[in-house]
Amino acid sequence: MSAGDGKGYLSERGWRSWAFTLDHKRIGVMYLCTTIFFFLLGGVFALLLRLELLSPQARYFSNHAYNVFFTLHGAMMIFLFIIPAIPSGLGNFLIPLHLGARDVAFPRLNLASYWVFVAGFLVIVGSLVAPMDTGWTFYTPYSAKTGAAVTTLSLGVFLIGMSSILTGLNFIVTIHKLRAPGMSFLRMPLFLWSMYATSIIQVVATPVVGVTFLLLAAERVLGVGFFDPAKGGDPVLFQHFFWFYSHPVVYVMILPAMGIVSEVIPVFSRKPIFGYKAIAYSSLAIAFLGFLVWAHHMFTSGMSPLANAIFSFMTFFVAVPTAVKVFNWIATLYRGSITFEAPMLYALTFIFLFIIGGLTGPFLGALATNVQLHDTYFVVAHFHYTMMGGTVMGFFAGLHYWFPKITGRMLNEKAARASWALIFLGFNVTFFTMFFLGVRGMPRRYAEYLPKYHSENVVATIGSVILTLGILAMVWNFVQGLRSGTPAPGNPWRALSLEWQTPSPPETENFHEIPLVTDWPYGYGTKKA
Amino acid sequence: MNSIQSFGAASGEAGKVDAVFLLIAVICGFFFLLTQGLLVYFAVRYRRRAAGRDNETPRITGNHLLEIVWILVPTIVVMAIFYYGWKVYSDMRIPRPGAAEVHVTGKQWMWEIRYPGGRTAINEIRVQRGKPVKFLLSSSDVIHGFYLPEFRVKMDAIPGRITSLWLSPDRAGTFAIHCTVYCGDGHSNMNGSLIVMEPAEYAAWERGAAEAGRADEPLPKRGERLVGASGCLNCHAVSGKEKIGPNFSGLFGSKVPLEGGTTVSADEEYLRESIVDPGAKVVKGYPNVMPTYKTSMKAEEVRAVVEYLKTLR
Numbered sequence: 001m002s003a004g005d006g007k008g009y010l011s012e013r014g015w016r017s018w019a020f021t022l023d024h025k026r027i028g029v030m031y032l033c034t035t036i037f038f039f040l041l042g043g044v045f046a047l048l049l050r051l052e053l054l055s056p057q058a059r060y061f062s063n064h065a066y067n068v069f070f071t072l073h074g075a076m077m078i079f080l081f082i083i084p085a086i087p088s089g090l091g092n093f094l095i096p097l098h099l100g101a102r103d104v105a106f107p108r109l110n111l112a113s114y115w116v117f118v119a120g121f122l123v124i125v126g127s128l129v130a131p132m133d134t135g136w137t138f139y140t141p142y143s144a145k146t147g148a149a150v151t152t153l154s155l156g157v158f159l160i161g162m163s164s165i166l167t168g169l170n171f172i173v174t175i176h177k178l179r180a181p182g183m184s185f186l187r188m189p190l191f192l193w194s195m196y197a198t199s200i201i202q203v204v205a206t207p208v209v210g211v212t213f214l215l216l217a218a219e220r221v222l223g224v225g226f227f228d229p230a231k232g233g234d235p236v237l238f239q240h241f242f243w244f245y246s247h248p249v250v251y252v253m254i255l256p257a258m259g260i261v262s263e264v265i266p267v268f269s270r271k272p273i274f275g276y277k278a279i280a281y282s283s284l285a286i287a288f289l290g291f292l293v294w295a296h297h298m299f300t301s302g303m304s305p306l307a308n309a310i311f312s313f314m315t316f317f318v319a320v321p322t323a324v325k326v327f328n329w330i331a332t333l334y335r336g337s338i339t340f341e342a343p344m345l346y347a348l349t350f351i352f353l354f355i356i357g358g359l360t361g362p363f364l365g366a367l368a369t370n371v372q373l374h375d376t377y378f379v380v381a382h383f384h385y386t387m388m389g390g391t392v393m394g395f396f397a398g399l400h401y402w403f404p405k406i407t408g409r410m411l412n413e414k415a416a417r418a419s420w421a422l423i424f425l426g427f428n429v430t431f432f433t434m435f436f437l438g439v440r441g442m443p444r445r446y447a448e449y450l451p452k453y454h455s456e457n458v459v460a461t462i463g464s465v466i467l468t469l470g471i472l473a474m475v476w477n478f479v480q481g482l483r484s485g486t487p488a489p490g491n492p493w494r495a496l497s498l499e500w501q502t503p504s505p506p507e508t509e510n511f512h513e514i515p516l517v518t519d520w521p522y523g524y525g526t527k528k529a
Numbered sequence: 530m531n532s533i534q535s536f537g538a539a540s541g542e543a544g545k546v547d548a549v550f551l552l553i554a555v556i557c558g559f560f561f562l563l564t565q566g567l568l569v570y571f572a573v574r575y576r577r578r579a580a581g582r583d584n585e586t587p588r589i590t591g592n593h594l595l596e597i598v599w600i601l602v603p604t605i606v607v608m609a610i611f612y613y614g615w616k617v618y619s620d621m622r623i624p625r626p627g628a629a630e631v632h633v634t635g636k637q638w639m640w641e642i643r644y645p646g647g648r649t650a651i652n653e654i655r656v657q658r659g660k661p662v663k664f665l666l667s668s669s670d671v672i673h674g675f676y677l678p679e680f681r682v683k684m685d686a687i688p689g690r691i692t693s694l695w696l697s698p699d700r701a702g703t704f705a706i707h708c709t710v711y712c713g714d715g716h717s718n719m720n721g722s723l724i725v726m727e728p729a730e731y732a733a734w735e736r737g738a739a740e741a742g743r744a745d746e747p748l749p750k751r752g753e754r755l756v757g758a759s760g761c762l763n764c765h766a767v768s769g770k771e772k773i774g775p776n777f778s779g780l781f782g783s784k785v786p787l788e789g790g791t792t793v794s795a796d797e798e799y800l801r802e803s804i805v806d807p808g809a810k811v812v813k814g815y816p817n818v819m820p821t822y823k824t825s826m827k828a829e830e831v832r833a834v835v836e837y838l839k840t841l842r
Contacts, residue, residue: 067716235688355564370614371684
């Protein structure tokens with residue numbers, strides 16, 4: 001530890017100081033860099049898809065190449081970016097700081113989880129010798145028959161799932177055992193509540209996907225026939241297994257971003273968070289309800305109408321705790337003293353876009369309209385509004401908010417706002433257009449389409465180019481900030497949570513003295529209500 | 530009602546789905562305006578106007594009454610939406626009595642149609658206006674999705690199972706059929722059409738009148754028609770860019786490299802064999818995915834197709 005040189009945990013140099021580090025902050029930073037790399041790579045694939053869709057006929061790529069690109073786009077964004085980015089990246093960095101702890105409960109396990117993750121994506125890179133063309137959902141029997149290296153890929157996803165379980169376990173134990181003196185559960189920052197709910201889902205649901213991919217590998221290698229009707233198997237069974245994991249996991253994706261928004265909104269409105277307990281408990285409610293609705297992805301798969309009705313009914317209940325959070329965030333703004341630095345712009349953007357994503361959910365949850373809209377671009381638009389408009393905007397809010405803490409340097413605020421404007425505009429032009437495509441009947445995963453869908457596709461592609469420019473501008477701003485940003489004070493936003501009560505960047509063991517917690521971290525505002 | 534969809538409903542049931550869509554749109558539109566309105570209004574109204582006054586905000590930490598209201602109201606609203614969505618859906622799952630039956634088999638990458646009378650077709654389903662029709666869906670390889678946008682209905686076609694779907698067309702015309710479950714390279718080309726005919730026209734077609742007058746049709750002409758109607762062009766190009774399978778132009782008479790290193794001369798017998806037993810000699814570099822036409826094409830139809838392919842030098 002070298003206190004006082006202004007570099008804190010970053011002062012040690014050389015690759016060994018990173019590769020073998022047990023410091024949760026360094027592991028968090030490695031996760032952040034890795035996942036952001038995959039976000040950018042997945043974005044390149046998305047842009048290629050959009051460019052191909054400029055014309056109704058296949059123009060630049062073969063159908064096969066298109067199918068590989070959309071599979072890589074989806075699989076990378078889900079498994080290598082959006083699931084790990086906030087929990088393993090920002091979560092690793094922040095959880096001990098938020099708790100007033102020196103590290104996570106199991107630092108070695110933490111390092112192991114990172115390297116297992118790396119092993120997983122290396123295996124996936126290896127599978128690119130025969131690139132997968134199944135979509136990120138790997139539906140059987142197609143995935144059992146295709147010539148792509150699905151078996152190798154399954155092993156990669158298995159490893160990444162294992163890493164996810166290790167991280168989740170570590171966080172649960174850390175939150176239970178390492179809270180600073182005085183920090184009761186109801187004094188924890190809401191980001192911790194969201195991470196707690198997220199970790200529970202990871203530990204409970206991820207083994208299911210591991211087993212599912214093992215079954216798929218067994219199907220391909222040994223010809224077992226779990227999913228092959230010719231051998232007495234059930235092709236739809238895979239979908240049940242897959243969504244039993246993958247539906248809860250959409251909450252692994254969104255809950256941490258909701259946690260970030262719950263941190264940012266009070267700081268930049270100088271108001272206590274409205275309805276703290278409701279937000280905290282709704283995270284747990286969402287985690288619980290998330291396990292009961294998986295088959296709403298399968299309303300047209302031949303399940304009985306009664307089963308469809310039950311899953312539709314349960315699905316609508318998830319809307320309630322989600323709506324509660326949105327109302328609470330908006331109420332927090334009421335009579336605040338609001339400023340619009342980049343973290344706040346992204347947090348407000350999260351709410352704005354997430355409302356659109358949320359309010360287009362009932363069209364898909366209701367059976368009559370689901371049957372019409374399922375597997376069309378309406379679904380593509382809906383989940384990009386929740387996953388990209390929600391989670392990714394929340395992630396961007398977090399990156400801008402904690403950039404000074406992580407790097408010790410400030411970002412250029414003007415550049416941050418300019419890139420935000422491009423991203424906001426580009427995002428809406430791209431994805432709002434897709435609602436119209438879906439309502440008019442264009443199915444998803446189409447390399448070629450009927451000419452009647454042409455004009456919307458051109459608009460969406462123009463939007464995606466604007467969005468790309470915005471993201472490039474944001475990345476450029478990060479690189480500039482890292483190289484030549486002005487040194488950050490310990491607490492540039494004058495926030496109250498514990499991570500801001502240490503220098504920027506923090507020392508290796510976070511706190512010289514473990515803090516004594518006497519209040520919740522949202523004590524903004526002075527006047528009596 | 531039709532205008533909100535921008536493409537018209539083609540059955541009474543589709544109109545009911547549109548009504549549910551509209552109902553949800555009105556409810557969600559209201560909440561959209563309410564929440565986004567408050568979000569933007571608060572952000573503008575309560576922006577910080579003067580430096581230094583940032584901590585003079587009220588210490589409001591919650592309000593039980595408000596929170597109960599905004600738990601109860603969304604619960605009631607979503608239950609109402611669930612109810613209407615379920616009601617219309619369950620009505621749509623019970624076929625009208627007396628529905629005609631059509632068997633549809635999804636294959637990579639075409640829809641094979643069988644009418645109870647034995648008539649078959651590829652990618653093209655003919656039904657009568659006003660008469661309900663029930664589709665019995667299956668698949669011979671992977672899962673496909675049978676989707677009729679104008680009728681607001683969709684159902685997966687699953688190997689080893691029979692699923693079903695029915696509709697009651699009340700507008701004559703030609704309507705798109707799409708595959709919606711990703712099924713490989715030809716997924717986006719797996720389109721067909723539902724042709725809704727006036728009853729008299731339909732009766733004439735059923736008697737085979739549509740086929741009459743073609744007995745003296747030259748073989749290559751007939752072959753060209755069959756290639757178009759049998760889904761061949763979903764995977765094979767006649768000219769221009771290569772699709773999933775080999776290009777037809779210049780095929781006849783050429784030396785074709787096969788998987789395994791041998792070559793074969795593309796003569797009449799090779800073309801015939803490739804239509805009825807596509808897996809026997811697979812062209813190098815192409816996936817072995819073509820379904821057999823053994824059952825769906827008569828011998829003389831195969832001959833006609835071969836004669837047509839011969840003209841594509």
